[in-house]
Amino acid sequence: MRPTDHLEDDAPRWAGDRGPGGFGPQGAALILELQKLRRAFDEEDWSPRKPADGKRRSPEPPRRRHATAPKRPRKSRVAKAIDACLQQIGLRAPEHKEQPRELARAAAPAPPQRPSPTLAPHDPLTMDLVKLAPEIPMSFAPNRSMRLEQAGPALPPPAKSATRPGKFLASCRHGLITGVNFVIKGGELAPPPADSGLSLKTSWSFHRELRTGLRILLIAGLLGGGWFFFMPLAGAVVVPGNLVVQSNVKTIQHPTGGVVAEIKVQNGSRVSAGDLLVRLDATQAQASLQMVSKQLDEVRAKIARLTAERDNLPQLGIPPELVSRAHDETVTNLMASEQSLFKARFSARQSQKELLQSRIAQLDEEVAGLEVQVDSRAKQLELIKGEMAGVQDLYDKRLVPLARLTALQREAARLDGERGQLVSSIAETRSKVGEAQLQIVRIDQDFRTDVVKELGDSEGKEAELVERGVAARDLLDRIEIRAPTSGVIHQLAAHTIGGVVRAGDSIMEIVPNSEDLQVEARLQPQDIDHVHTGQAAFVRFSAFNQRTTPQLKGTVSYVSADTSRDQQTNAPYFTVRVTLPDEERRRLADLQLVPGMPAEVFMQTGSRTMASYLFKPIAEQMRRAFVEQ
Known part of the structure; x- marks a missing residue:
């Protein structure tokens, strides 16, 4: 007997009015699954049980036992329920036939091993069709077997491991290799003959559909994984904004x-x-301008007078600023007043000079009288000196007394003293004349000094009044x-x-009526590193129909140098402006852009994969979570 004969011989035969093939492919597949389920419960009922203590007993040498007839199998509740279901469609479970004791002893199979928890021994999803292919019997020809094309090497038996992880890894490896060989091998089972069993027909159809489905799932998984890990997705900073005029x-x-x-x-x-x-209302502005203008005219007239006095002119002239209004009554009165003041001041200076001149003349006459007296004293002194010389000769001859000689000497000394006093008076009088002449010069100098100082003050005041006049005129113009x-x-x-x-x-x-419209948006401070001048941006106007309105492409033209604060919320933000080219605006056709219209701005940033979008936040949170404070 071949090792695979149990695929056909051990399967129970079901009796009925029509075979399983008469129920169609789906009915046949359902009947096959019910048969497998019943047989699995039969095998479970006959599978060897472990000892109660859970320990494996040591092998003992086989003992000679008397051959006994096999016991009649006992149906479980699930088997009885399955038989009842099959009987409803006209199929009866086969009757158990007892075999002779000798044949039973000779053909007694070894106790069946407990099926693997992960792989069923005869499951069409996991069985190795390559190894079983040469020995699958055909129901209509016992000596003929179904041929399968060899697609790859046989699956090696899983290595035994003493630990649970080892067993699990070995089981996973075995299942993975089996699945890969089942999906990617090129050969396919040849269709079974028309008179073959229901199990082979169903297995062939199921394997082909399953392999096709798994291949589609594998290709879809590879494409999806490639897109998930390698396809870049463009990022963007989305901020609300509104349409504003560029100016x-x-x-x-x-x-x-x-x-x-x-x-x-x-x-x-x-x-x-x-x-x-x-x-x-212009009343106050006009009054202020008139007052400033009047003060300015007065100052300019005064400056003209002071200039004439500084330059010692005989009369003053009209300032250039007032020539155009020379016939104006206000200007005429101002110039007349300044002219009178000019003459009065000039007359005062002349009077002071004339007074000093007369004083000088008087002093000169005094000097002349004193000089005459000096000459008279000089002549008297010469006469006395001559007389003293004659008296001295007579005194030497003892002709006159000494008293007469002494009297002459005394008179000569007196005259000499008076002459010196007169000379001193002449010098003092001449000094007074010099002082008077100096006073005349000082009058002009002091007057010119005062005029220059007053002229400087007036010119400063004029400049101030000019500025005030400009401000007053500007206020009137406004x-x-x-x-x-x-x-x-x-x-x-x-x-x-x-x-x-x-x-x-x-x-x-x-x-303003300007066509230079821009989109102004408020950017959060944490996104400022993603935005720069010249960056591409997309603008969508929420006021228009989103299905028919295109998305316009623009360029970031302005990014504020520092943050501003909202007047209501006091939240900081950066001001960003996006310029829309004319060709993009023409895409709106008949839609009209109005300042103040709301918009959404999408500013493109760097590209990332979907895996980065999903896993990077998790990685960042884990990195922060494991940092010690």
Whole structure:
């Protein structure tokens, strides 16, 4: 007997009105599975049991036993239920026939081994068809067997291992090699003959479909794994934004504020650059300008007078700034006043000089009188000296007394002293003349010094008044608030004639009529390292139909240098602007872009695989979890 004869001989024969092939392929497969299930329970009932203590007994030498007749097998409850199901479709379980004691002893098979928990011995999914192929018997020809093409080497028996992990690995290896050989081998079972058994027909059909399905699953798994681990997926930073004008919305304000006198526009009005929007009350601005202008004219007239006095001119001229208004009454009065002051100051200086001149003349006359007296004393002294010489000769001759000689000497000394006193008086008087002449010169010098100092102060004041005049004129010019650019009026805040506009408050906004539109988005600080100028970005306008509106491609044109903060939430953000080319905007066809329209911006970043998206966050969390604080 061949080792594979039990595939046909040991299978129970089922009796009925029609064979299993009469139920169709699906019915035949179901009947075959029920037969296998019943036979499995029969084998389980006859399988050897382990001892109660769970220990393997030591082998003992075989003892001579008397041959006994085999016992009649006992059906289990599951076997009885399966027989009942088969009988409902006209199949009866075979009757057990007792064999003679000698034949039973001779043909008694060895006790069946307990089937593997992972591989069934005759399961068509795992049995090695290559090894069993040469000896599969045919029901219609006992000497003819089914031929299988050899696809590969025979499966080696699993190595025995003493440990549970070893047994598990060996079992996995054996199952893997069996499955690979079953799926990828090129040869296929030849279809069995028409009169072959139900088991062979069902096994052949099942193996072919199973192999095809497994191949499809394997190819799909390889493609999916390749896409999962190697296909790059582009990343993106998604931020909300809105459409803005490249030149920004223009806010209309007033630096000093005022009272509203006239309102020319309203919300939604279209204006051109230079159009009048609002006129404020000009009373205060005009008064301030007139006051500054008057002070400036006075200072300029004064500067003209001081300049003439500095240069010692006989009369002053009209300043160049006032020539155009020379016939103006205000200017005429100013110049007349300065002319009078110029003459008065000149007359005062002349009077002081004339007084000093007369004083000098008086001193000169005194000097002349003193000089005459000096000459007289000199002549008297010469006469006395001559008389003293004659008296001295007479005194030497003892002709006159000594008293007379002494009296002459005394008179000569007196005259000499008076002459010296007169000379001293002449020098003192001449000194007074020099002082008077110096005072005359000092009058001009002091006057010129005062004039120059006053002229400098006046010129400084003139410059200050000029600046104040420019500011006052600018304030007067700003009384009429005009449009800085063409656009549409938005958020008008002034609605009342006579209402007060505070300094720096927003009066209205003008949305420019410009086609240079950009998308402005607020980027979170943690994403700033993924965005840079010149980076590609995609824009989707949520206000349009998403199914028919294309996604526009733009370029990041601006990234703010530092963070800004939201006025309501105080959250920091970076301002990013995306420019849309004209060819991209033309893709919108008839759709019109309006400033303020919401949009979504997708800024492309580096590419990553799906495995990186799934496993990198887990790896990062594990790395942080195992860091000691």
